[in-house]
């Protein structure tokens with residue numbers, strides 16, 4: 001029935017819309033779906049869906065899924081989360097999913113249009129959130145607790161937690177006197193950056209945040225949509241980060 005409806009709708013739309021319009025309209029007949037693990041980067045996408053009130057299907061898995069849910073590799077060969085499907089669209093980048101939702105669903109109440117004066121800054125924060133702020137933390141996480149004890153690397157952990165704190169410099173100065181990153185309102189750029197701060201907090205690194213960054217982090221994570229989505233998967237989670245100084249880290253492989 002749904003397939004017939006989808007086909008009929010596609011045919012009637014094709015009469016007076018472009019290919020892109022048709023693709024968008026038909027893909028919207030099915031709910032978007034997100035694969036998620038507690039505390040992982042998929043929280044960016046889940047939080048954005050919740051803020052925008054976009055109906056979606058959700059699959060919550062234990063982390064890391066490549067160990068605890070092997071069949072997930074058939075969905076996403078990378079084995080990483082998030083994995084997001086919306087019609088013909090398949091995505092694996094958490095910060096890009098927020099931007100996609102703004103653009104595809106025309107939710108500029110959570111994003112900036114290209115002609116906005118702060119558009120470059122907005123894009124920069126979105127990309128900065130993962131490439132610059134989350135990346136060093138993944139090395140800390142991996143070499144302090146995701147690897148079996150004999151493969152852990154204290155020097156890598158030490159170097160990259162300091163690297164992360166040094167990469168906060170731009171945020172440290174930008175957020176002084178600002179409530180949000182761009183346009184004096186909440187956008188998906190705040191979701192992307194606040195998630196990086198949340199991951200740092202889970203690793204016990206928020207003790208090193210400057211006061212204005214800590215205040216910003218608390219403001220963002222006080223939002224009802226964050227609180228609701230952050231808790232998803234907690235009860236069944238097999239793993240959550242152990243905080244710095246990373247003593248008594250459990251052996252996931254034990």
Ligand SMILES: N[C@@H](CCC(=O)N[C@@H](CS)C(=O)NCC(=O)O)C(=O)O
Nearest residue numbers: 040041064080081082092093094130
């Ligand atoms: N750049 C990607 C990275 C995705 C990623 O590496 N996710 C981590 C969780 S935060 C993961 O799934 N790790 C599992 C693994 O490496 O097996 C993004 O921003 O979503």
